[in-house]
Amino acid sequence: MNTEIATHSLELLQGGYEGVIHLQNCIRRGELNAPDIAIFETMGELLDILEKSMAEADVPHRVPEINANLRYYLDGLMQDLNDDQVDRFLYDFRFHFYSLYRVLEFEIAYIVERHVDKEAYPRFYPEIVDVDHHEIVTLGEEAGCKVSVVLLAYNNLAVTRDCVDSIIANMGDMDYELVLVDNGSTDGTKAYFDSVPGAKVIHLKYNIHLVKGFNMGLMAAEGRYTAAVCNDFIFTSNWIHNLMACIESDPQIGYVSPGATSISNMQQIDIPFVSIADFQERARAFNISNPSKWEERVVLLPNVLCCRTALLEKIGYYDTRFYRGEFLDDDISFKIRRAGYKLVYCADTVTHHYGSLTTTSDHLTGSLEEGRRSFFDKYGLDAWQDARMDSTYLEIDRKYLSGAQTLLGVDVKCGATFMQIKNRIWSEFGIQPDLRLCTTEPKYETDLRTLSDDVSVIERLDQLPEVVCGKLDLIYIEKPLDTYPEEASVVFGMLARMLADNGSLIFYVTNNISIEAIFDMLNASASLHNRRIYVRNMLLTEARKHGFGQAAVMDFIVERGPQATRMIESVAKLLSGNQETQARYIVAAMKPGYAMYQLKLEAIPD
Numbered sequence: 001m002n003t004e005i006a007t008h009s010l011e012l013l014q015g016g017y018e019g020v021i022h023l024q025n026c027i028r029r030g031e032l033n034a035p036d037i038a039i040f041e042t043m044g045e046l047l048d049i050l051e052k053s054m055a056e057a058d059v060p061h062r063v064p065e066i067n068a069n070l071r072y073y074l075d076g077l078m079q080d081l082n083d084d085q086v087d088r089f090l091y092d093f094r095f096h097f098y099s100l101y102r103v104l105e106f107e108i109a110y111i112v113e114r115h116v117d118k119e120a121y122p123r124f125y126p127e128i129v130d131v132d133h134h135e136i137v138t139l140g141e142e143a144g145c146k147v148s149v150v151l152l153a154y155n156n157l158a159v160t161r162d163c164v165d166s167i168i169a170n171m172g173d174m175d176y177e178l179v180l181v182d183n184g185s186t187d188g189t190k191a192y193f194d195s196v197p198g199a200k201v202i203h204l205k206y207n208i209h210l211v212k213g214f215n216m217g218l219m220a221a222e223g224r225y226t227a228a229v230c231n232d233f234i235f236t237s238n239w240i241h242n243l244m245a246c247i248e249s250d251p252q253i254g255y256v257s258p259g260a261t262s263i264s265n266m267q268q269i270d271i272p273f274v275s276i277a278d279f280q281e282r283a284r285a286f287n288i289s290n291p292s293k294w295e296e297r298v299v300l301l302p303n304v305l306c307c308r309t310a311l312l313e314k315i316g317y318y319d320t321r322f323y324r325g326e327f328l329d330d331d332i333s334f335k336i337r338r339a340g341y342k343l344v345y346c347a348d349t350v351t352h353h354y355g356s357l358t359t360t361s362d363h364l365t366g367s368l369e370e371g372r373r374s375f376f377d378k379y380g381l382d383a384w385q386d387a388r389m390d391s392t393y394l395e396i397d398r399k400y401l402s403g404a405q406t407l408l409g410v411d412v413k414c415g416a417t418f419m420q421i422k423n424r425i426w427s428e429f430g431i432q433p434d435l436r437l438c439t440t441e442p443k444y445e446t447d448l449r450t451l452s453d454d455v456s457v458i459e460r461l462d463q464l465p466e467v468v469c470g471k472l473d474l475i476y477i478e479k480p481l482d483t484y485p486e487e488a489s490v491v492f493g494m495l496a497r498m499l500a501d502n503g504s505l506i507f508y509v510t511n512n513i514s515i516e517a518i519f520d521m522l523n524a525s526a527s528l529h530n531r532r533i534y535v536r537n538m539l540l541t542e543a544r545k546h547g548f549g550q551a552a553v554m555d556f557i558v559e560r561g562p563q564a565t566r567m568i569e570s571v572a573k574l575l576s577g578n579q580e581t582q583a584r585y586i587v588a589a590m591k592p593g594y595a596m597y598q599l600k601l602e603a604i605p606d
Contacts, residue, residue, distance in 0.1 A: 001057055006112035009053050010121055013105050016046045017123075020101055027093065037081065040074055047071065050108060057111045060323045065208045066104045072205040073097045095202055099219040103212050106320045126316035131339040137251070139310035140224040146175040147240065148221035148309065152213050153231040154183040157192060159354060160231040162276070164196060167235050174240055179220050183213035210325040215317045221309050228305040233260070234276060234352035236283035242349040243306045245289045254311050254341025255333070258349035260303045265329075266389065266420075267301050269350040276352070283350050292430065293347040295423040298416040298447070299333040299387050300343040303351055307336065315339055321378065326371025330383040337450040380443055381414065387447075389416040392596055393424065395554055400504040400598045401425050404473040408436045408498075410464070411479035414447040418476060436468060440479075461486050462494060471500035477507040480594060482532045488539060492546040496601055505548060505599045509534050511555070511592045515568050518590075536595070543599055550600035558593030 019039045026032045047067045054063045073096045080089035109124035118125040149167055153160045167178065179200045180193040184207030193201045202216050214228055225247060227240060239258060246256045259269035261279075271286065273279035315335045322328040333343055375383045404425050409418040415437065425431050435452040439445060440459060448455045456467035461484045475495055484491065495505055511517065512533050540551050560568075568590050569583075576582035 001112065001115060003115045005053055006115035009050060009108055009112055010116060010124060012046060012050060013108060013124070014121075016043060016101065017105065019043065020098060023093070024098065027090065032081075037078075040078060044071065044074055047104075050104070054108060054111055059111055059321075061107055061111050062208055062212060062323075063104070063107055063111075065206050066100060066107060066212065068206045069204055069208065070097065070100045070104065073100065095200070095220045099202075099216050102219060103208070103215055103320070106215070106316065107212070110319075110321045126314060127335070129314075131311065131314050133251075133340060136308055136310045136314065140308060143224035143309065144222040145177050146223055147225045147227055147244065148177050148179055148223035149240070150179040150181065150214070150217035150221055150226055150228040151231055152181045152183060152210070152217055152228070153185060153189050153193075154207060154213070155185045155187045155189060156231060157185070157187045157189050160189060161192065163229070163231045163233055163235070166233075166280075167229070170235050170237055170239055172238075172241060174244075176240070177221075177223060179217050181213055181217040181220075183207050183209070209323075211318045211320055211322055211328060215320075218309075218312055218317050221312075223309055226305070226307055226309045226312060228302065232354040233303065234279070234354075236280060236287055236349070236351055238284075238287040238289070239304075239349055239351060242287060242289045242346055243304065246291075246294055246344055246346050247306060247308075249291070250342070252340070252342050253344050254336045254339065255300060255305070255307045256344045256346055257300050257303050257306060258346045258351055260351045260353040262353045262355050263301060263303060265299065265301045266391070267303060267345055267347075269347070271350055279352055283352075287349050290348040292427050295345040295347060295427075296419055296451075297333070297343045297345050298337070298389075298414050298419055298451070299330050299383075300345055301329045302332065303353065305332065308341075311336065311339065311341065319378075321374050322371055323374070324367040324371065326367050327375045327383050328371070330375055330387060331378070334379060334387075334447070338446065340450075381447075385413075386444070387414040387416055389420050392554075392556055393417050393420045395596065396421065396424070396506060397552055397598060398428060399550075400506060400552075400600065401474070402429060403431070403502075404429075404433055404504065405431060406436070406470065406472045406474070406500075407433045408438065408464075408468060408472045408475045410438050410461070410475065410477040411440055412437065412448075412476065413441075413444055413478065415444075415451050417478060419451060421474075421476060433473070436472075438464060438467060460484075462490060465494060465498060468498060472498055472503060473500055474504045474506070475499060477505075480508045480510045481597075482510050482512070482534050484532075488532075488534065488542045489545070492543050492548065496546045496548065499601045501601065503601045505597075505601065507597050508594050509536075509539065509597065510594050511590075513589055514558075514593050515560075515564055515571070515590050516558075516593065518571070539597075543597075547601050547603045548599040549602040552598040554596045554598075555592035556594055556596065557591045 023036060023039055026036050047070055051063055051067050073092055076092055077089055077097060105124055118128050122129050177200055180196060181202040182189050182193050182204060184204045190203055200220060202220055218226060218228060243256050247253050259267050261271060271282050273282055318328055319331050322331060337343060372383060401424060407422060412418040422433055422435060425433055436454040437448045437452050438456045438458055439448060442457050445455060445457050458467060536553060568587055572583040572586035575586055
């Protein structure tokens with residue numbers, strides 16, 4: 001792949017698009033003539049050229065599978081014309097051929113992106129175009145119905161039937177359309193979808209896998225909102241009404257999703273049940289719309305990808321670079337937030353998840369790392385390290401959160417854990433606190449600005465008073481205090497002056513005798529040279545000098561593999577001289593990775 005081939009490929013795609021639009025306009029006018037029909041033959045030649053050009057691409061792609069579907073529908077459209085099947089021709093052109101060509105455009109645009117000037121091709125690269133919020137609202141008002149429920153299925157017919165039945169049974173009086181996407185199934189899913197009354201059915205002759213399959217359904221959606229779901233879910237009473245109540249409560253909310261019985265990202269809701277019928281009854285009692293259970297998130301898993309339909313179009317739907325679907329959820333979250341919208345987890349609504357049946361064929365060995373690399377290459381951030389929450393926020397004592405109206409987050413990466421502290425204050429005390437954010441790492445600024453208008457980038461911790469005005473009720477520092485060059489006495493004195501009376505301070509300190517710290521010491525790690533060593537009692541004594549009291553300190557054991565665990569035990573035996581009691585003490589001291597300190601400002605010394 002080189003610049004010449006890449007540019008030529010995009011120019012060919014653009015020419016093909018102009019041909020497709022010409023055909024679309026002819027169809028709308030009812031004036032499809034012989035010269036126009038010849039465009040279909042030209043399109044077949046175009047697909048051959050593009051597929052050959054992509055054969056040597058150095059990134060994984062699905063151009064052959066997409067083109068196989070396009071050729072199938074090209075042949076079908078020509079047959080429809082010969083057989084005078086006008087309705088079928090119009091349907092297949094709009095919901096199959098046109099959308100498949102758009103999917104192909106996104107696929108090739110991704111393949112060649114390193115070799116072209118994206119600014120010259122804004123239609124292929126939506127991320128370079130600002131989202132017009134007024135346009136999103138206007139397009140929503142022109143929608144054909146309130147919500148499009150889009151379901152993607154690949155085989156697993158029995159589960160798919162249960163999913164569809166649960167959707168239809170629980171839509172109530174909602175004005176909706178049902179879009180069913182058969183992603184090349186071979187088990188009767190096609191015939192079943194065709195039998196569902198009133199459904200808009202998308203059939204793919206050949207499986208184009210999760211990302212592109214979903215995009216086919218999203219492109220077909222004509223509702224103001226789109227709720228995209230996998231076929232391995234069971235939906236419940238009020239599920240869609242609760243999501244609508246949330247997303248319509250604030251025009252800045254762009255994406256909402258409910259909880260599920262089996263899911264990560266702290267979106268799991270544990271409801272014991274003995275049968276699906278029993279679960280439905282329990283869910284009926286649980287699913288009561290409750291704004292105090294709405295949590296603004298940095299990353300949201302799409303148990304349901306419930307978004308404004310026009311917004312999905314403007315951001316380019318799911319990103320095709322996530323070949324197997326891993327980290328697709330992180331990416332769509334980032335795209336929507338960076339477009340200027342909030343993500344909200346609706347913990348007032350539960351669904352049942354069987355567990356990754358839709359995505360099993362794509363999730364192969366190494367696919368997690370593949371997706372993680374794709375995310376890093378796109379954003380320069382690690383989705384796990386930089387954008388996922390740490391459950392330690394659940395251990396913060398309520399008294400340190402009570403009454404907090406103003407929060408300052410310092411070095412909170414992309415803000416995932418910090419936002420959960422904000423959510424706890426809302427849920428437990430009914431307060432929506434004012435958020436302020438500071439970071440010493442500029443790479444996080446873009447995402448922090450999606451959470452607050454008050455964001456500052458500083459070089460040193462002691463610059464905080466220069467950029468933060470007014471008194472604060474809570475200061476939360478996520479980066480370990482021992483990694484800053486400032487002395488503890490300087491830090492505590494500065495923070496005490498910034499806090500309001502009875503304000504709270506929460507921070508972390510690395511365990512300097514953890515197995516990781518010992519390895520750093522043995523390897524002469526650069527991070528060790530820049531780290532201060534704090535002893536707990538001495539640190540608390542210093543904090544008290546500056547008016548901090550009511551201290552609570554908790555140790556946290558980090559996740560480790562079996563090799564690290566064995567290493568801890570070996571080191572403990574060596575240091576204890578095989579004395580069992582001493583060895584257990586050393587193991588207990590080495591296991592924690594860090595400690596969380598919670599302090600209250602009781603009085604500022606004169």
